[in-house]
Amino acid sequence: MSELHKNYIGGEWVGGDARPNINPSNTNEVIGEYAQGTAADAKAAIDAAADAFKTWSLSGIQQRHDILKATGDEILARKEEIGRLLSREEGKTLPEGIGETMRAAQIFHFFAGETLRLAGEILPSVRPGIDVTITREPVGVVGLITPWNFPIAIPAWKLAPAIAYGNTVVLKPADLVPGCAWTIVDILVRNGLPKGVVNLVMGRGSVVGQAILESKKVNALSFTGSVGTGKKVAEASIAVMRKFQLEMGGKNPTIVLDDADLKVAVETTANSAFFSTGQRCTASSRLIVTEKIHDQYVEALAARIKDLVVDDAIKQGTHIGPVVDQSQLDQDQNYIQIAKDEGGTLVVGGQRIERENPGFFLQPALFTGTTPDMRINKEEVFGPVASVIKVKDYEEALAVANDTPFGLASGIVTTSLKHATHFKRNSEAGMVMVNLPTAGVDYHVPFGGRKGSSYGPREQGKYAAEFFTTVKTSYTQP
Numbered sequence: 001m002s003e004l005h006k007n008y009i010g011g012e013w014v015g016g017d018a019r020p021n022i023n024p025s026n027t028n029e030v031i032g033e034y035a036q037g038t039a040a041d042a043k044a045a046i047d048a049a050a051d052a053f054k055t056w057s058l059s060g061i062q063q064r065h066d067i068l069k070a071t072g073d074e075i076l077a078r079k080e081e082i083g084r085l086l087s088r089e090e091g092k093t094l095p096e097g098i099g100e101t102m103r104a105a106q107i108f109h110f111f112a113g114e115t116l117r118l119a120g121e122i123l124p125s126v127r128p129g130i131d132v133t134i135t136r137e138p139v140g141v142v143g144l145i146t147p148w149n150f151p152i153a154i155p156a157w158k159l160a161p162a163i164a165y166g167n168t169v170v171l172k173p174a175d176l177v178p179g180c181a182w183t184i185v186d187i188l189v190r191n192g193l194p195k196g197v198v199n200l201v202m203g204r205g206s207v208v209g210q211a212i213l214e215s216k217k218v219n220a221l222s223f224t225g226s227v228g229t230g231k232k233v234a235e236a237s238i239a240v241m242r243k244f245q246l247e248m249g250g251k252n253p254t255i256v257l258d259d260a261d262l263k264v265a266v267e268t269t270a271n272s273a274f275f276s277t278g279q280r281c282t283a284s285s286r287l288i289v290t291e292k293i294h295d296q297y298v299e300a301l302a303a304r305i306k307d308l309v310v311d312d313a314i315k316q317g318t319h320i321g322p323v324v325d326q327s328q329l330d331q332d333q334n335y336i337q338i339a340k341d342e343g344g345t346l347v348v349g350g351q352r353i354e355r356e357n358p359g360f361f362l363q364p365a366l367f368t369g370t371t372p373d374m375r376i377n378k379e380e381v382f383g384p385v386a387s388v389i390k391v392k393d394y395e396e397a398l399a400v401a402n403d404t405p406f407g408l409a410s411g412i413v414t415t416s417l418k419h420a421t422h423f424k425r426n427s428e429a430g431m432v433m434v435n436l437p438t439a440g441v442d443y444h445v446p447f448g449g450r451k452g453s454s455y456g457p458r459e460q461g462k463y464a465a466e467f468f469t470t471v472k473t474s475y476t477q478p
């Protein structure tokens with residue numbers, strides 16, 4: 001058995017039961033052994049974070065900057081190695097794994113800069129002679145619960161602002177992908193992060209995650225994952241009156257209008273729907289297409305899908321890696337059957353594929369002849385499965401696009417400035433793309449959605465300060 005990757009609690013690496021981290025491209029391959037934390041570990045981590053907060057909240061911005069900068073530097077210098085680990089544990093292709101690793105490094109660099117830019121305001125009072133100052137302070141102990149589909153970028157975009165603004169952290173990464181989270185914490189610690197500032201507790205959500213939710217000492221909780229777990233986070237957080245932030249599902253639409261450039265439409269939607277095996281909350285799974293371009297678009301997209309190579313994530317030439325695990329594969333195949341039963345036409349894909357090694361490979365699936373009321377167009381699949389909805393015109397397309405309880409991302413492919421402008425204003429989504437994929441966003445601008453997709457302040461960019469700080473208004477009579 002390989003060496004155990006331990007949890008990090010109060011400045012010590014702490015062992016526990018081991019769990020193998022399995023490669024979804026080759027289920028015979030164990031990437032490493034990772035500790036399974038307990039509820040007691042979570043409690044110890046929260047206590048350590050509460051203790052460290054007393055000094056870290058008063059630490060200098062130069063120190064915070066230097067640690068975040070050095071962490072970004074090291075991630076960048078090791079991007080090939082860490083990207084490979086990411087692709088082996090999660091299943092996205094090696095270029096995607098390296099790209100996500102670089103994004104994590106850039107996020108650390110961005111927040112290194114933000115530590116030096118934190119500002120307040122001085123205002124005159126409405127009462128003469130009094131000064132009013134508005135400052136931002138850290139929130140306290142922050143719980144970070146992260147999903148499996150972005151094993152390094154999501155931990156990075158929660159950890160970096162938490163540290164930058166003087167909070168202390170308990171991080172619980174998804175049990176399926178502990179490797180990248182462990183690596184970031186190891187890098188932070190070796191680059192000088194004082195003990196207790198970040199605590200890593202790997203293990204099950206129902207055990208470690210639940211203990212974090214239930215703790216009164218956790219002052220704020222940032223969560224990305226499913227709607228079901230998000231609701232539990234919300235209920236538990238309201239029960240103890242803590243600040244919380246949720247990023248959850250999507251059923252993102254991309255509209256293709258008659259005037260679209262066909263090549264742009266095909267590339268944009270193939271990327272949005274199928275890259276990263278469709279396992280992105282920003283993926284487009286509803287392709288809403290107007291009548292005149294419909295047939296040629298479907299034909300061209302089906303041909304593009306047939307060209308996509310589905311294989312081992314780290315093999316050169318692979319376009320689509322495996323699904324993350326058996327249970328996600330079952331969910332994908334279940335929805336493919338549901339779409340068929342509902343009367344959708346499977347134009348291409350949908351079959352389980354055998355490769356050299358045992359893995360969870362699925363041919364990307366495209367359905368046509370679907371209608372907005374079908375379950376395939378209402379519920380998040382979270383796999384390489386997309387369906388086309390044919391509509392008469394832009395007005396119908398917009399109505400269908402907005403007819404969803406979700407509102408994370410949306411897209412339109414068009415050469416009409418009028419329609420693009422109207423869509424940007426009227427799409428009920430947090431992120432709107434024109435002639436671009438809905439997934440694969442910038443790291444320095446706000447990320448988040450509306451309706452059932454998100455709750456609380458936006459993540460990323462300077463907007464992250466809204467969640468990771470609390471505002472204080474002080475009045476002074478000199």
Ligand SMILES: NC(=O)C1=CN([C@@H]2O[C@H](COP(=O)(O)OP(=O)(O)OC[C@H]3O[C@@H](n4cnc5c(N)ncnc54)[C@H](OP(=O)(O)O)[C@@H]3O)[C@@H](O)[C@H]2O)C=CC1
Nearest residue numbers: 146147173174175204205209210225226229248249281382
């Ligand atoms: N919006 C997004 O980015 C994502 C959406 N999803 C959606 O969710 C579906 C299921 O994926 P899944 O990974 O199971 O999502 P979950 O919501 O279960 O997992 C997200 C995180 O929450 C943790 N968690 C689970 N239960 C609890 C709990 N009771 N208290 C605290 N934390 C908990 C998980 O732990 P652990 O997994 O370690 O047990 C994981 O770290 C997907 O099919 C997809 O539809 C999934 C991932 C990301």
Ligand SMILES: O=C(O)CCC(=O)C(=O)O
Nearest residue numbers: 279280281282439440441
């Ligand atoms: O599309 C992206 O760049 C980010 C997607 C994401 O954060 C997610 O799927 O959870």
